[in-house]
Amino acid sequence: MDLEISPLALPFPDMPPIEGVTLRVARAQYKKWDRCDLTYAKLAEGTALAGVFTKNVCCSTEVEMGREQAKRGKARALIVNAGNSNAFTGHRGREAVEQIMAQVAAHLGCDSEDVLVSSTGVIGVPLPKDKAQAGVAAALTADPCSWEDAANTIGTTDTFAKGATVSAMLGDTKVTLNGIIKGSGMIAPDMATMLGYIFTDAAVEPEFLQQCLSAANERTYSCITVDSDTSTSDTVLAFATGKAGNAPIASFDDPGADAFMAAMEDVCRQLAHLVVRDGEGAQKFISVSMQGAVSDDSARKIGHAIANSPLVKTAIAGGDANWGRVVMAVGKAGEPADRDRLSIAFGGIWAAKNGLPLSDYDETPVAKHLAGQEVNITVDIGLGQGQATVWTCDLTHGYISINADYRS
Amino acid sequence: MDLEISPLALPFPDMPPIEGVTLRVARAQYKKWDRCDLTYAKLAEGTALAGVFTKNVCCSTEVEMGREQAKRGKARALIVNAGNSNAFTGHRGREAVEQIMAQVAAHLGCDSEDVLVSSTGVIGVPLPKDKAQAGVAAALTADPCSWEDAANTIGTTDTFAKGATVSAMLGDTKVTLNGIIKGSGMIAPDMATMLGYIFTDAAVEPEFLQQCLSAANERTYSCITVDSDTSTSDTVLAFATGKAGNAPIASFDDPGADAFMAAMEDVCRQLAHLVVRDGEGAQKFISVSMQGAVSDDSARKIGHAIANSPLVKTAIAGGDANWGRVVMAVGKAGEPADRDRLSIAFGGIWAAKNGLPLSDYDETPVAKHLAGQEVNITVDIGLGQGQATVWTCDLTHGYISINADYRS
Numbered sequence: 096m097d098l099e100i101s102p103l104a105l106p107f108p109d110m111p112p113i114e115g116v117t118l119r120v121a122r123a124q125y126k127k128w129d130r131c132d133l134t135y136a137k138l139a140e141g142t143a144l145a146g147v148f149t150k151n152v153c154c155s156t157e158v159e160m161g162r163e164q165a166k167r168g169k170a171r172a173l174i175v176n177a178g179n180s181n182a183f184t185g186h187r188g189r190e191a192v193e194q195i196m197a198q199v200a201a202h203l204g205c206d207s208e209d210v211l212v213s214s215t216g217v218i219g220v221p222l223p224k225d226k227a228q229a230g231v232a233a234a235l236t237a238d239p240c241s242w243e244d245a246a247n248t249i250g251t252t253d254t255f256a257k258g259a260t261v262s263a264m265l266g267d268t269k270v271t272l273n274g275i276i277k278g279s280g281m282i283a284p285d286m287a288t289m290l291g292y293i294f295t296d297a298a299v300e301p302e303f304l305q306q307c308l309s310a311a312n313e314r315t316y317s318c319i320t321v322d323s324d325t326s327t328s329d330t331v332l333a334f335a336t337g338k339a340g341n342a343p344i345a346s347f348d349d350p351g352a353d354a355f356m357a358a359m360e361d362v363c364r365q366l367a368h369l370v371v372r373d374g375e376g377a378q379k380f381i382s383v384s385m386q387g388a389v390s391d392d393s394a395r396k397i398g399h400a401i402a403n404s405p406l407v408k409t410a411i412a413g414g415d416a417n418w419g420r421v422v423m424a425v426g427k428a429g430e431p432a433d434r435d436r437l438s439i440a441f442g443g444i445w446a447a448k449n450g451l452p453l454s455d456y457d458e459t460p461v462a463k464h465l466a467g468q469e470v471n472i473t474v475d476i477g478l479g480q481g482q483a484t485v486w487t488c489d490l491t492h493g494y495i496s497i498n499a500d501y502r503s
Numbered sequence: 504m505d506l507e508i509s510p511l512a513l514p515f516p517d518m519p520p521i522e523g524v525t526l527r528v529a530r531a532q533y534k535k536w537d538r539c540d541l542t543y544a545k546l547a548e549g550t551a552l553a554g555v556f557t558k559n560v561c562c563s564t565e566v567e568m569g570r571e572q573a574k575r576g577k578a579r580a581l582i583v584n585a586g587n588s589n590a591f592t593g594h595r596g597r598e599a600v601e602q603i604m605a606q607v608a609a610h611l612g613c614d615s616e617d618v619l620v621s622s623t624g625v626i627g628v629p630l631p632k633d634k635a636q637a638g639v640a641a642a643l644t645a646d647p648c649s650w651e652d653a654a655n656t657i658g659t660t661d662t663f664a665k666g667a668t669v670s671a672m673l674g675d676t677k678v679t680l681n682g683i684i685k686g687s688g689m690i691a692p693d694m695a696t697m698l699g700y701i702f703t704d705a706a707v708e709p710e711f712l713q714q715c716l717s718a719a720n721e722r723t724y725s726c727i728t729v730d731s732d733t734s735t736s737d738t739v740l741a742f743a744t745g746k747a748g749n750a751p752i753a754s755f756d757d758p759g760a761d762a763f764m765a766a767m768e769d770v771c772r773q774l775a776h777l778v779v780r781d782g783e784g785a786q787k788f789i790s791v792s793m794q795g796a797v798s799d800d801s802a803r804k805i806g807h808a809i810a811n812s813p814l815v816k817t818a819i820a821g822g823d824a825n826w827g828r829v830v831m832a833v834g835k836a837g838e839p840a841d842r843d844r845l846s847i848a849f850g851g852i853w854a855a856k857n858g859l860p861l862s863d864y865d866e867t868p869v870a871k872h873l874a875g876q877e878v879n880i881t882v883d884i885g886l887g888q889g890q891a892t893v894w895t896c897d898l899t900h901g902y903i904s905i906n907a908d909y910r911s
Contacts, residue, residue, distance in 0.1 A: 154842070183860065185843070324814045324828075327830065327831050405731065405902070410906065413906070426733070426735055427733040431560075433560075450591055451593050452627040491903060495817055495898065498814055499818070499823070
């Protein structure tokens with residue numbers, strides 16, 4: 096199925112090289128398609144590793160192994176297979192992953208545990224070992240490629256390549272964080288799995304890298320949703336080569352730690368937004384800004400209830416400032432809320448305050464706001480200081496077409 | 504917006520009278536439409552009352568008052584307003600409800616607390632007192648009408664009238680339970696609110712009536728979903744006039760109690776299924792049968808995760824036996840599950856067992872099953888004895904059209 100480029104697509108940014116990272120792509124031909132589908136990132140010795148993974152309890156072999164590798168905290172290579180997720184394939188699937196790890200490790204002369212593998216695509220079919228072997232062999236010796244080539248190669252149903260780059264000063268040392276990500280439906284169990292990779296030349300201890308990635312994840316990847324479904328393979332990995340030459344950061348007490356954390360969150364937020372912008376059938380990018388909840392966690396949960404509500408998402412698709420559906424979504428979140436303290440705004444214009452529609456509410460500017468591609472919903476729970484922002488897209492005929500017809 | 508009759512509609516059943524219940528309808532003209540929109544049920548003295556209500560914390564005035572009335576356990580009348588939900592209207596909305604209660608109570612010479620009121624329709628607009636007063640006055644003196652007339656009058660976006668009738672023998676006494684229900688989108692905050700009413704001539708103590716209705720609710724209304732959204736006004740009330748002459752049932756130790764409970768669950772299940780059959784845009788009625796969960800409650804939660812998954816629902820709409828999406832939904836439910844013990848069948852044909860696709864899996868009969876209007880998904884978690892069945896419909900272009908265009 097050929098998909099049109101999302102109307103919310105952004106151009107691929109100009110991304111500088113990261114010292115200690117070399118990207119290569121090859122054709123494993125996991126599917127019958129005329130494109131590269133195997134990505135290889137070679138990482139310098141001493142590269143630190145961190146990872147966050149799907150909370151779906153039916154996760155893939157790659158996720159189970161990745162969790163263990165992230166605990167070790169070091170990496171020398173990443174292989175990403177596109178076109179076959181290798182999920183629900185039992186021991187044969189695991190053998191395919193172990194074969195790839197051994198093959199790359201032999202080439203680099205490293206431990207096989209230092210080779211990370213991700214797979215995305217159809218499920219229930221073991222990754223074909225012969226195609227994987229030939230694909231990896233081709234990738235190991237291919238010419239280095241660009242960030243955009245790699246971003247395209249990890250993609251499946253994505254309609255555009257997704258990348259982000261952020262720089263930060265750690266004392267006198269400039270460091271760069273480059274990220275690429277794939278995922279469109281958020282988050283389907285097969286082709287639309289979210290896989291994200293952040294590469295930096297900063298010197299960061301693995302534990303602190305994990306701390307930063309986990310914190311950023313809470314406020315970025317964990318705050319986006321397209322359809323409430325969560326993939327069995329979702330993975331975000333961070334690699335720090337240490338080649339920038341800064342004094343290694345081990346805690347927030349170290350110089351530059353705050354700047355690094357801010358840069359990590361920035362690049363993660365950009366990447367997360369790009370996934371929403373490629374949401375299946377998305378026509379509008381929706382920010383749900385919560386305030387006044389009893390806690391930040393409560394704010395995030397209510398925000399998700401709103402962002403996952405099919406009735407809210409179809410209303411926005413129809414350009415309808417239906418604040419009643421927002422009230423409904425707040426009420427079903429299971430978090431503290433009081434109908435008579437609730438206030439709701441679209442595009443900064445309050446439609447309802449303290450549970451009642453405003454008598455002087457003018458729908459004209461709100462309708463104009465909802466006709467645009469960027470929609471802001473603000474909800475004040477009126478009970479406390481808890482805040483959060485959740486991002487999603489509208490629910491359209493395009494979503495139905497893509498997902499009802501996917502396998503056929 | 505004129506809606507076509509759901510392809511899953513069932514004909515209205517032949518429903519006998521219930522002694523002690525008289526139905527009347529009138530035109531309050533809450534909206535500009537050419538139909539009756541106010542329903543009045545007069546109930547014999549001594550009628551017992553029970554109720555179950557939405558768990559949405561942002562509920563309507565009618566729900567707040569109904570909860571208190573159900574605790575009192577008796578009723579003399581029911582008024583249902585269609586076209587205006589009276590939700591998020593503050594004290595003016597409450598005044599309108601109190602006016603209706605007083606007007607009917609004066610006519611019947613009863614306490615105003617014995618008059619139940621439900622409202623469904625647009626939100627944020629107080630129920631107009633003048634229209635309510637004229638409508639109630641007309642209904643109080645109208646000719647009695649049929650069950651089908653009442654079922655049509657409580658409806659809003661419903662595409663067909665929904666009723667069910669079940670009889671039971673309590674010893675030598677035959678009793679009848681008649682039910683009518685409205686609701687299509689499950690469960691929107693405005694027009695598609697679910698309102699259900701069960702009337703029986705059995706003599707049942709209020710506490711036991713509540714016990715039966717609550718138990719039935721757990722296995723019927725609480726096991727249906729159209730789009731995961733829950734209305735701020737959902738209500739199901741049960742009225743027992745006692746005119747059948749059986750010895751009043753007060754507990755499961757009384758003769759006929761089991762038969763009454765079974766009849767209550769039967770009529771509730773029929774009504775609940777009718778709501779799913781009128782799900783917005785529904786083309787297929789889907790039963791998700793869970794087994795092998797660690798508990799019945801866990802089975803129901805996993806069943807809901809499957810039934811609410813947009814990816815599962817669009818797959819069924821597309822006739823796609825995409826068991827991987829079912830695995831994904833099981834995994835995101837947050838309940839105990841093990842990928843390698845999971846088995847999934849469509850139409851009784853196992854597609855995957857113990858986490859792996861079956862090698863001899865034949866998609867032909869499954870595709871034929873999915874092409875029909877009634878789809879059965881069976882999921883065995885493989886961990887325990889917990890069972891549940893959850894009912895839903897597919898997610899189609901029709902849902903988007905109805906909900907993106909509703910207010911316009």
